[in-house]
Amino acid sequence: MVVRRFSVKQVVEKTGLEESEVRFYETTFREFLSFTRLEPDHNEFNEDQIDILIRIKDLIQKRGFAVDEVKRELKSLLKKGGEKSAPARPESYARVIAVTSGKGGVGKTTLVVNLAVALARKRKKVAIFDADLGLANVHILMGVKPQFNLSHLIQDGFALEDVIATGPLGIQILSGGQGIRELANLREEERRTLLRQLDKLERTVEYLLVDTGAGISENVLRFASFADEIIVITTPNVVAAADAYSIIKILLSMEPNAKIGLVTNEVGNMYHSKNVFNRINTTTEKYLDYSLGDLGYIESDEYVRAANQLRKPLLLSFPDSSAALSIKRITETILNDKVFINMRKESSFQDLMGAVRRTMAGAGV
Numbered sequence: 550m551v552v553r554r555f556s557v558k559q560v561v562e563k564t565g566l567e568e569s570e571v572r573f574y575e576t577t578f579r580e581f582l583s584f585t586r587l588e589p590d591h592n593e594f595n596e597d598q599i600d601i602l603i604r605i606k607d608l609i610q611k612r613g614f615a616v617d618e619v620k621r622e623l624k625s626l627l628k629k630g631g632e633k634s635a636p637a638r639p640e641s642y643a644r645v646i647a648v649t650s651g652k653g654g655v656g657k658t659t660l661v662v663n664l665a666v667a668l669a670r671k672r673k674k675v676a677i678f679d680a681d682l683g684l685a686n687v688h689i690l691m692g693v694k695p696q697f698n699l700s701h702l703i704q705d706g707f708a709l710e711d712v713i714a715t716g717p718l719g720i721q722i723l724s725g726g727q728g729i730r731e732l733a734n735l736r737e738e739e740r741r742t743l744l745r746q747l748d749k750l751e752r753t754v755e756y757l758l759v760d761t762g763a764g765i766s767e768n769v770l771r772f773a774s775f776a777d778e779i780i781v782i783t784t785p786n787v788v789a790a791a792d793a794y795s796i797i798k799i800l801l802s803m804e805p806n807a808k809i810g811l812v813t814n815e816v817g818n819m820y821h822s823k824n825v826f827n828r829i830n831t832t833t834e835k836y837l838d839y840s841l842g843d844l845g846y847i848e849s850d851e852y853v854r855a856a857n858q859l860r861k862p863l864l865l866s867f868p869d870s871s872a873a874l875s876i877k878r879i880t881e882t883i884l885n886d887k888v889f890i891n892m893r894k895e896s897s898f899q900d901l902m903g904a905v906r907r908t909m910a911g912a913g914v
């Protein structure tokens with residue numbers, strides 16, 4: 550069997566890690582990557598090792614694990630993998646879907662709120678994390694008044710359960726709220742508290758939808774890359790489409806394995822939507838070598854604004870409006886379309902166990 554080898558530069562491309570981080574993980578998690586016997590010069594990596602690096606990156610950067618916690622997690626995976634009857638899957642995590650955009654005011658919150666309703670209608674347990682720290686208005690469109698928000702969680706030590714508000718159909722809402730420092734400015738322990746609480750939220754629901762806010766900011770990008778899948782939403786507006794491309798480009802540079810799908814909003818009809826989708830997708834294919842998932846479109850529909858005025862989600866206030874039907878179609882696509890589902894996450898644990906076992910066996914651990 551030919552084992553493919555990758556240079557450090559290729560590893561950087563595949564994992565989205567910086568070279569210094571690769572080196573750091575390499576040293577810190579040596580026993581799981583086991584370079585010692587397999588590769589004396591450490592300058593080549595195989596696919597198993599890359600899988601492990603990606604998993605370590607997820608645990609540290611997305612879940613806020615400390616080094617010893619990562620080691621414990623990797624060890625327990627290895628142990629479970631050794632027992633034939635043990636379940637191959639980890640504790641169940643929600644499917645985390647972030648909705649983002651380049652330009653503001655293109656329909657993120659409308660989509661998040663109604664997607665949540667559509668999923669809850671299908672008896673899924675759904676939570677929304679309103680991470681638009683500038684213009685947090687999920688609760689307004691949902692018609693709820695949360696007493697607490699993220700700042701109580703991060704800065705005042707409140708428990709997740711106390712900060713969560715419950716909206717229609719039992720949808721859980723974690724409100725971003727104002728007055729929160731940029732994530733980049735959070736102290737290390739605050740950032741870890743946040744990641745831990747999000748991790749906890751992920752374990753209590755099946756779907757976690759994140760409304761990220763618009764544009765290229767540290768917060769938006771971090772919250773988007775926290776997700777398994779990212780929906781970029783745009784209108785046909787030329788500036789909005791160009792900004793959508795820019796954000797896709799940056800997201801892919803941060804996370805080369807990201808699953809990104811596009812929704813076109815406020816379009817006239819399907820042909821119009823395909824036109825907008827093709828324009829953006831052709832550009833990403835040409836310049837970024839990446840094909841976007843086509844998640845569908847939402848027509849321009851006066852009932853959207855009417856529902857917002859009523860503070861009742863469109864799917865509940867005007868369920869038969871054309872925009873409501875569009876969002877139901879998008880929901881079906883998200884539930885069924887394998888193209889959009891992050892295959893890496895679904896299979897990563899099984900792959901990873903094999904990978905860890907193979908390298909440890911190779912190292913004689």
Ligand SMILES: Nc1ncnc2c1ncn2[C@@H]1O[C@H](COP(=O)(O)OP(=O)(O)O)[C@@H](O)[C@H]1O
Pocket residue numbers: 650653654655656657658659660814815816847848849850851853854857872
């Ligand atoms: N399909 C649509 N048809 C008509 N108006 C829409 C549509 N989608 C969004 N809007 C309106 O556009 C504005 C911005 O929508 P919103 O969901 O708040 O965007 P964002 O969260 O991206 O800022 C709102 O007034 C909303 O009612």
Ligand SMILES: [Mg+2]
Pocket residue numbers: 657658659681684686760
């Ligand atoms: Mg919004």
